[in-house]
Amino acid sequence: MPLSKERFQACYRLTGDRHEAFRKAKDICLEQTVEFPEELVPDGLIRDTVVGRIESFRRTGKDAHEARISYAAEIVGGELTQLINVLFGNISIKPGIRLERIELPDSLLKHFPGPRWGVPGLRKLFRAPKRPLLCTAIKPLGLSAAKLAEMTFRFGLGGIDIIKDDHGLANQSYALFRDRVKGCSRAAREASRQTGRPCVYAPHVSAPHPKMVERALLAWREGAGALLVSPGLRGFGMLEYLSCATHLPILAHPAFLGTYVLNPESGVSHRVLFGQMARLAGADATIFPNFGGRFSFSKEECLEIASGAGGKMGKMAPIFPAPGGGMSLDRVPEMLRFYGRDVLFLVGGGLFKDGPDLTANARRFRQMVGG
Amino acid sequence: MPLSKERFQACYRLTGDRHEAFRKAKDICLEQTVEFPEELVPDGLIRDTVVGRIESFRRTGKDAHEARISYAAEIVGGELTQLINVLFGNISIKPGIRLERIELPDSLLKHFPGPRWGVPGLRKLFRAPKRPLLCTAIKPLGLSAAKLAEMTFRFGLGGIDIIKDDHGLANQSYALFRDRVKGCSRAAREASRQTGRPCVYAPHVSAPHPKMVERALLAWREGAGALLVSPGLRGFGMLEYLSCATHLPILAHPAFLGTYVLNPESGVSHRVLFGQMARLAGADATIFPNFGGRFSFSKEECLEIASGAGGKMGKMAPIFPAPGGGMSLDRVPEMLRFYGRDVLFLVGGGLFKDGPDLTANARRFRQMVGG
Numbered sequence: 001m002p003l004s005k006e007r008f009q010a011c012y013r014l015t016g017d018r019h020e021a022f023r024k025a026k027d028i029c030l031e032q033t034v035e036f037p038e039e040l041v042p043d044g045l046i047r048d049t050v051v052g053r054i055e056s057f058r059r060t061g062k063d064a065h066e067a068r069i070s071y072a073a074e075i076v077g078g079e080l081t082q083l084i085n086v087l088f089g090n091i092s093i094k095p096g097i098r099l100e101r102i103e104l105p106d107s108l109l110k111h112f113p114g115p116r117w118g119v120p121g122l123r124k125l126f127r128a129p130k131r132p133l134l135c136t137a138i139k140p141l142g143l144s145a146a147k148l149a150e151m152t153f154r155f156g157l158g159g160i161d162i163i164k165d166d167h168g169l170a171n172q173s174y175a176l177f178r179d180r181v182k183g184c185s186r187a188a189r190e191a192s193r194q195t196g197r198p199c200v201y202a203p204h205v206s207a208p209h210p211k212m213v214e215r216a217l218l219a220w221r222e223g224a225g226a227l228l229v230s231p232g233l234r235g236f237g238m239l240e241y242l243s244c245a246t247h248l249p250i251l252a253h254p255a256f257l258g259t260y261v262l263n264p265e266s267g268v269s270h271r272v273l274f275g276q277m278a279r280l281a282g283a284d285a286t287i288f289p290n291f292g293g294r295f296s297f298s299k300e301e302c303l304e305i306a307s308g309a310g311g312k313m314g315k316m317a318p319i320f321p322a323p324g325g326g327m328s329l330d331r332v333p334e335m336l337r338f339y340g341r342d343v344l345f346l347v348g349g350g351l352f353k354d355g356p357d358l359t360a361n362a363r364r365f366r367q368m369v370g371g
Numbered sequence: 372m373p374l375s376k377e378r379f380q381a382c383y384r385l386t387g388d389r390h391e392a393f394r395k396a397k398d399i400c401l402e403q404t405v406e407f408p409e410e411l412v413p414d415g416l417i418r419d420t421v422v423g424r425i426e427s428f429r430r431t432g433k434d435a436h437e438a439r440i441s442y443a444a445e446i447v448g449g450e451l452t453q454l455i456n457v458l459f460g461n462i463s464i465k466p467g468i469r470l471e472r473i474e475l476p477d478s479l480l481k482h483f484p485g486p487r488w489g490v491p492g493l494r495k496l497f498r499a500p501k502r503p504l505l506c507t508a509i510k511p512l513g514l515s516a517a518k519l520a521e522m523t524f525r526f527g528l529g530g531i532d533i534i535k536d537d538h539g540l541a542n543q544s545y546a547l548f549r550d551r552v553k554g555c556s557r558a559a560r561e562a563s564r565q566t567g568r569p570c571v572y573a574p575h576v577s578a579p580h581p582k583m584v585e586r587a588l589l590a591w592r593e594g595a596g597a598l599l600v601s602p603g604l605r606g607f608g609m610l611e612y613l614s615c616a617t618h619l620p621i622l623a624h625p626a627f628l629g630t631y632v633l634n635p636e637s638g639v640s641h642r643v644l645f646g647q648m649a650r651l652a653g654a655d656a657t658i659f660p661n662f663g664g665r666f667s668f669s670k671e672e673c674l675e676i677a678s679g680a681g682g683k684m685g686k687m688a689p690i691f692p693a694p695g696g697g698m699s700l701d702r703v704p705e706m707l708r709f710y711g712r713d714v715l716f717l718v719g720g721g722l723f724k725d726g727p728d729l730t731a732n733a734r735r736f737r738q739m740v741g742g
Binding site: 027031032033034035036037040041042045046049050074075076077078079080081082084085086088089090091092093094095137139140141142143166167168170171172173174206207208209210211212213230232233234235237238240241254255256257258259260261262263266267268289294295296297325348349352353 | 398402403404405406407408411412413416417420421445446447448449450451452453455456457459460461462463464465466508510511512513514537538539541542543544545577578579580581582583584601603604605606608609611612625626627628629630631632633634637638639660665666667696719720723724
């Protein structure tokens with residue numbers, strides 16, 4: 001079988017002076033591929049092809065360098081989990097290395113389904129050719145399924161496109177998944193019938209295997225129109241499957257992923273983790289905490305995510321950046337200027353704060369985006 | 372349905388002065404449960420029970436405090452993914468918070484399978500009532516399945532208990548999973564037949580869904596005696612399933628998990644992540660980089676992992692700490708003194724470095740642990 005000669009590229013930020021950073025770059029080439037002492041690496045295919053290759057190396061700041069390393073596409077074996085493993089598996093354990101950017105050739109991209117809907121698909125689904133899409137969350141944990149369904153209906157009546165579970169809703173006795181998914185899916189359909197506008201409910205399906213797949217399929221059967229998935233809890237390799245298996249739009253939630261981006265000297269960049277990886281795995285929108293909310297992402301980091309979600313990646317459709325996390329309605333104009341119109345606004349608690357009439361609050365939200 | 376009144380506890384290290392750290396503690400109580408502005412939290416069950424509760428708060432150092440927060444067992448819904456979500460889901464995105472310790476009551480522990488084999492089971496399986504267990508890895512990536520099988524046989528002949536895939540082996544064209552698992556399982560059996568000692572092969576089964584389950588079941592059918600699983604790539608919720616579904620011993624690999632422990636001010640402690648979570652999910656041994664190898668864990672951090680793997684957790688069996696990552700045979704005596712005998716030594720590349728006769732190297736390794 002002829003081996004592909006194609007290679008893909010990863011850029012790493014390396015902490016340290018030139019000598020130390022270059023040593024780290026050489027180490028990555030071995031650690032992420034053969035995991036073998038250099039002197040023992042067999043000559044031929046393995047040394048020439050399998051081992052990573054430093055394509056460029058430059059100083060980017062005080063005690064900071066950047067190495068661009070290429071890997072043989074073949075070592076990914078066409079699988080997302082192994083791609084992540086090659087990009088950052090073992091070196092996640094080594095300090096002073098951060099995965100900043102990735103560039104994948106078409107021959108590798110073709111192995112990944114990417115978003116089934118993406119920006120164009122969701123725009124068609126919600127009959128929203130230009131405006132931002134709107135999302136809110138039903139909460140708090142502890143309410144009954146009936147109360148959550150009623151809340152879904154009220155938000156839907158006000159014109160919210162996607163009404164998602166709070167990501168803390170699983171299968172607690174307060175509102176079992178089965179009851180919730182039935183009630184809330186029905187409520188979203190009824191709201192949609194009354195307004196004449198599309199409106200979907202997105203249950204949180206993250207759970208241990210095999211319950212996650214069962215819940216996603218149950219959600220599909222019950223007419224939930226989208227899924228909320230936390231790849232930090234169950235891996236990007238499960239998100240990928242659900243996108244393929246259910247045909248439902250997928251919102252990726254950042255739970256348990258934050259640690260990767262918090263330290264600028266280690267982990268994975270905002271662009272790669274919340275933008276490119278989520279998109280490769282098949283998310284249609286990627287939720288992240290907006291700047292200026294109750295989390296700490298900077299404007300620059302949010303733009304990075306938007307550019308990973310929307311920038312060129314072969315033929316893969318762009319996906320919606322979905323900034324949330326403590327947003328309030330009065331920030332919508334500022335966010336519109338910042339993100340442009342290809343954005344999915346997630347206002348959760350902020351929509352409750354605006355007064356007890358959830359439908360009126362939702363309508364105001366919808367009017368603010370020209371909807 | 373009567374709700375359990377039981378609560379479980381999590382200790383967080385909080386960066387900041389007393390005022391800031393206490394604010395963080397109060398924030399965790401809301402963020403990890405109701406994710407709702409405090410003034411909107413409904414009175415009664417939700418405010419009294421669902422919201423997290425600060426049980427204690429103390430200064431632990433300059434700009435460092437520790438809060439012990441309790442959560443209602445009910446909000447976990449009996450699921451590992453949701454336990455992780457409550458412990459550290461959203462606050463993973465907030466700087467200056469580290470999950471240091473967890474304490475789970477029996478009523479919660481009973482929902483998790485824990486290790487099927489653990490230390491007592493593996494000791495029986497390998498007829499090793501007292502000595503450390505031995506593990507090595509077949510590598511490098513790029514070799515054919517036939518060569519990897521031959522290597523498995525040679526290590527087995529020398530008395531290695533578990534011969535695992537390098538974690539970079541997936542389903543690459545060099546050695547397809549199916550070919551590798553057939554060849555290496557057979558090789559380990561043949562070695563065992565010749566030595567009269569148990570010897571198993573542990574293929575790396577991490578893959579996107581549904582391939583991971585298929586591979587684990589194929590491995591089981593082909594007579595592989597254990598599985599190598601990377602929860603960083605596919606989640607602890609999949610590890611749990613494989614332990615239940617295959618009855619095979621599971622080695623947990625730390626790929627893509629390192630970032631959680633690297634920064635002492637954020638993420639999750641070594642004890643919780645590599646010790647307690649791996650054990651809760653059903654790993655029988657937890658692989659981590661030993662101090663003084665090519666990674667950077669300290670002696671203290673390694674002891675933390677060993678204590679999470681072996682300390683009391685209800686009726687859950689202890690599991691083997693499996694230090695590896697650049698170990699060499701000359702360090703075995705020091706590691707024996709450090710870890711005691713309840714340890715699984717993983718020497719990979721170091722066993723190749725000792726000369727071209729892999730069987731002789733493996734024998735020397737075995738003799739060093741009194742085997």
